[in-house]
Amino acid sequence: MQIELVTSTPDFDALEPDWRALEDLTSRNSLFLGWDWQRLWWSHYGQGRQLRILVARIGGQVVGIFPLYLETHRAFRVLRVRKLRPIGAGGDTAPDDLGMVFDPTHEQAVSCAFVDHILHHVPDWQLLDLVDLSADSALVACFAQRSADASETIERMPVNRIIYGDLPPDWERYRQGLSRDRRQALARYRRKFEQLPGAHFRQVRQSGEIDEAFDCLAALHQLRWKGRTQELSFTSPQYLGFxxxxxxxxxxHGRLRLFSLELEGKTIAMLYGFRWGQTFYHFQGGFDPAHAGLSPGQLLMAYAIEQAIGEGCRTFDTLKGEYGHKRHFFQQTRETLGLRVHRPGLIHWLYRLKARVSGHRELTEPVPLSEARSATLTPNPVAEEPRA
Incomplete structure (x- = not known):
């Protein structure tokens, strides 16, 4: 196996055919590691950052890609830290399911080759800051194997819990799986909405409709959350363009899922999601608070689930954020976690000191990778929060 380090944008672009071929080999190559997401993120957020993409080849054939970048981060106000981070993480975006894109036949070998190459052959970094890795990924396992004999300190960071559900083959079976109160509530929301003049559930299907729909989504998200959170999405030029x-x-590529609720031709709510393999991903949404009495967020979620079942999706994934309203629809949970690798020196010592003196040690204290359980972030069990 040969490992190549890609550091220029032209060489990044040259990877597109191999990248697209890899992303279709297994559903575990997530949407957020797909070519479109990764390349567009770099176009909008790459300024001031340096590419460090690892490419694994066997006999000239690409069998794995680990998209990383190097940035200089100011820590403790005075020190500069050279961080190695995954493409897709950083700026005002909140990624899900990062790591590497790979041929599943060679997953273990590629993972361990990447780990060894980062630790021994990628120069200049002081802190490797990986986020949103699947808890059962081969990358995590390979870092765990190396943690005992590596000169670097490898730490496991707090877990993110993601709510999802396996979908039955038809909508009625899904409904019957809900509690009686939830079934009655959804039926009431739908009946109330559909009896109004011009009530319509619609999917954006034409490319010519996307820009107008995007502007509407951004406006509805702002309208819904302005004054209720300081973490609004759809605000920066980079986020909007991306x-x-x-x-x-x-x-x-037939993967966008953009839904709306309309009353007499006016859009009152939107849901932004994706279809990737047999999974529907709910990413973002918004609604006009003037119509809050219709419960448009929950109503649109129910329509989206019905649509996903009708398309033959096997899983509905609500992505990051363990919020109470998601539990109205699904109960299954999966986990992603972060890894931090510190090279020996002053920076490592200061990060550990900061964790120890923090007033919120349960949220910031790194947990050794060798421990069976990691610390967890405490979610808000009720609030319906936005995501960035």
Missing amino acids: HRGVMHALQA
Whole structure:
């Protein structure tokens, strides 16, 4: 196996055919590691950062890609830290399911080769800051194997819990799996909405509709959350440009799912999601608070689930954020976690000191990778929060 380090944008672009071929080999190659998401993220957020993409080849054939970048981060106000981070993480975006894109036949070998190459052959970094790795991924296992004999300190960071559900083959079976109160509530929401003049559930299907729909989604999200959170999405030029581009790119491949609720031709709620393999991913949404009495968020979620079942999806994934409203629809949970690798020196010592003196040690204290259980972040069990 040969490992190549890609550091230029032209060489990044040259990977597209191999990248697209890999991403279709297994559903575990997530949407957030797909070519469209990764390349667009770099276009909008790459300024001031340096590419460090690892490419694994066997006999000239690409069998794995680990997309990383190097940035200089100011820590403790005075020190500069050279961080190695995954493409897709950083700026005002909140990724899910990062790591590497790979040929499943060679997953273990590629993972361990990447880990060894990062630890011994990638120069310049002081802190490797990986996020949103699947808890059962081969990458995590390989870092665990190396933790005992590596000169670097390898730590496991707090877990993110993600709510999802396996979908039955038809909507009625899904409904029957809900509690009686939830079934009655959804039926009431739908009946109330559908009796109104011009009530309509619609999917954006034409590329010519995307820009107008995107603007509407951004406006509804702002309207819904302005004054209720300081972490609004759809605010920065980078975020707006990135997601507009993502929508167009995914629509071209039949992967965009953009739904709306309309009353007499006016959009009152929108849901932004994706279809990737046999999974529907719910990413973002918004609604006009003037119509909060219709419960548009829950109503649109129910329509989206019904649509996903009708398409033959086997899983509905609500992505990061263990919020109470998601539990109205699904009960299954999966986990992603972060890894931090510190090279020996002052920076490592200061990070550990900061964790020890923090007033919120349960949230910030790194946990050794060798421990069976990691610390967990405490979610808000009720609030319906936005995601960035």
